[in-house]
Amino acid sequence: MPKVRQHILDSLTKNSAPGSLLLLTNDVPLGRKLLDILNTPSAILEVPLNAPVKHLASLPVVRESTHIIELYQPDLANSIYLKELRQALFDQGKYVLALWNWDELYLEDQFWGNLDYGAISSSVTTLATQLSAVENIRITSDNGTDISFSVAGRPWISADGYCDLYKLAQLPDGEIYTCPVEETFSGTIMVDGTVSRLWLPEKPLKLKFEAGTLVDGTPAFIDWLERYAGSIRTIGEFALGMNPNITSPYRNISTDEKEGGSVHFALGDSYNLGLTHSIYHVDFVVRKPTIYTDGRILHDYLPKIINSSPTAFGG
Numbered sequence: 356m357p358k359v360r361q362h363i364l365d366s367l368t369k370n371s372a373p374g375s376l377l378l379l380t381n382d383v384p385l386g387r388k389l390l391d392i393l394n395t396p397s398a399i400l401e402v403p404l405n406a407p408v409k410h411l412a413s414l415p416v417v418r419e420s421t422h423i424i425e426l427y428q429p430d431l432a433n434s435i436y437l438k439e440l441r442q443a444l445f446d447q448g449k450y451v452l453a454l455w456n457w458d459e460l461y462l463e464d465q466f467w468g469n470l471d472y473g474a475i476s477s478s479v480t481t482l483a484t485q486l487s488a489v490e491n492i493r494i495t496s497d498n499g500t501d502i503s504f505s506v507a508g509r510p511w512i513s514a515d516g517y518c519d520l521y522k523l524a525q526l527p528d529g530e531i532y533t534c535p536v537e538e539t540f541s542g543t544i545m546v547d548g549t550v551s552r553l554w555l556p557e558k559p560l561k562l563k564f565e566a567g568t569l570v571d572g573t574p575a576f577i578d579w580l581e582r583y584a585g586s587i588r589t590i591g592e593f594a595l596g597m598n599p600n601i602t603s604p605y606r607n608i609s610t611d612e613k614e615g616g617s618v619h620f621a622l623g624d625s626y627n628l629g630l631t632h633s634i635y636h637v638d639f640v641v642r643k644p645t646i647y648t649d650g651r652i653l654h655d656y657l658p659k660i661i662n663s664s665p666t667a668f669g670g
Contacts, residue, residue, distance in 0.1 A: 357392050358467040362516070362526055363452065364393070365472060367422045370519045371450050374421030379411075379440075385459065386426050392462060397424075402440075404433040412443035422450045422518070426457060431582055434552070435634055441523075450518040453525045456552065456607040467527070468600040469660050475529045476515035478658035479597055482531055483511045485656075486648065492535075492593070493647040494544075494618055498559050500641055502542035504535035504593070509628060529598030529613045529658075534629030537567030540590045544620060548604055548640025549611035550579060551621075555604050560639070564590065569622060576639075583623070583635045591631045592621035592638070595646070599657045608638050615657045617642045 367376070376397040380386035381404045390397050398416050402408055404427070411417060423444055429437055444451050460466055490507040494500055516528035546560040560573040569588040580587060599615035612619045619640040623633040646653040 357462075358464045358470075359389075359462050360392050360394065362467060362470075362472065363424070364395070366452055366516050366518055366524055366526060366528075367424075367450060369517045371421070375419060376422045376424065377416060377420035378424045378426060380426040382426060382428060385457070388459070388462060389424075389426065389454075402427070402437075404429060404436070407436050407439070409436070409439045409443050411440060412447065417444070418447065420449065423452070425451065425453045425455065427455050428457075429455065429552070431552070445521050448520060450520070451524065452518050453523060453609070455525070455609045460605075470527075470598070470600040471658075471660070472516040472528070474658035474660075475597055476513075476517065478656065479513040479515045479529070479531050482595070482597070482656050483513050486511050486531070486533075489648045491649055493650075494641065494644050495647070496545060496547075496641055496644045498547060499543060499545040499561070500644060502540070502544050502564065504541070504590075505539040506533055506535060506593070509533045509536065512626070512628070525609055527598055527601060527610055527613055529601075529615070530594045530596055530619075532592055532594030532628075534625040534631075535567070535590055535593050537590055537630055540567040541565050544639075544641060546576070546639045546641060548614070548617060548619070548642045549606060549608050549638075550576070550640075551608045551636070551638045553606050553608070554579065555606045555611075562639075580622070580637065583637060587623040587633055587635050587637060589622065589631045590620065591623045591625040591629060591633070591636060592619075594619050594621075595656075596640075597657060599660055604640075604642075608640075611640055612638055614640070614642065616644075618644050618646065 493503040518524040544562045563571040596614045596617035598613040601614040621638045623635040
C-alpha cells in the first residue's frame with residue numbers, strides 16, 4: 356500500500372467510524388492524483404481561493420460528508436477564508452484533515468520514510484504528561500538563541516496526526532504546543548528555520564523579546580510582519596517538533612514546524628491557550644535547540660521510527 360494512503364486513511368478513521376469522504380481543493384489535478392492513490396470513494400469539490408468560502412459548508416455534498424480532506428495551496432489572504440470554512444465544518448461535527456501546501460513530493464513513499472503515527476501519538480502523550488508538571492523552560496542554540504519563560508498553569512495540546520472532533524489534524528504531523536505565560540517571555544531567538552507560511556530565510560533572523568513582546572528584530576523579519584494587519588508582536592505559541600522523519604526544511608511551515616528535535620514559536624493568536632486573540636498566527640522555527648525544563652536538559656523524547664499497519668476506509 357502506498358504510504359501516503361496508509362497515513363491518510365489511518366488519520367481519518369482512528370477516532371471515528373468509516374463514513375463518506377469529501378476532498379476540498381484548489382488544485383483539482385493534484386486532488387485527483389491523491390484520490391487515485393487513496394482508492395477510496397470520494398467526492399471532490401473545487402474551492403476558489405480568491406473570495407470568502409464559508410458558504411460552501413451549506414452545500415449538500417459537504418453536509419452529507421462525514422470526513423473532509425483539505426488540499427490547498429493558500430496565501431496569507433485566503434488562508435483566513437479557509438480557516439473560517441474549517442470552523443464551519445467543525446461546527447457540523449466533521450472530521451477534518453489538513454494537507455496544506457502539498458505538491459507531488461508528498462505522494463511519494465520516500466517522503467514518508469518508515470514512520471508510525473502510533474509511535475508519535477504515544478510519545479506525544481508521554482511528553483504531555485511530563486511537561487504538565489514543568490513550570491519553567493529555557494531554549495538555547497549554538498547560533499545565539501537564549502529565551503526563557505514560564506508555562507505554569509498553561510495546558511499542552513497534542514498534535515499526533517489523527518483526526519478527531521474539533522481537533523485540527525495535519526499531515527505530516529507530530530508536535531506538542533502551549534502558550535508561554537506572556538509576561539515571563541524574555542530573551543533572544545535566532546530563527547534558522549521556516550517562517551509562516553513558506554519563507555526560509557537565507558541567514559538566521561535575530562528576534563528580541565521583553566515580557567512577551569517582540570521589541571526588536573532583523574529588519575527582514577520586521578518587514579515580513581508588515582504583511583499582517585494589526586499588531587502581532589505578542590507571543591502566542593511555543594511548540595516542540597516530534598516527527599523524526601522530518602530532518603530538513605521543505606519551505607512549508609505545516610511540515611517544517613514538525614521537524615523532530617526542533618522547536619517553534621508564534622506571534623499572534625494563542626488558540627485560546629493564552630491572552631492573545633488574532634486572526635493571524637505567524638510561526639517561526641528554531642532547529643537543533645537545547646531544551647531545558649526546570650533547569651534540566653530534555654533528552655530522548657522523540658518517537659522511534661517503525662513500520663505501521665494499514666487501515667481500511669469505507670469498508
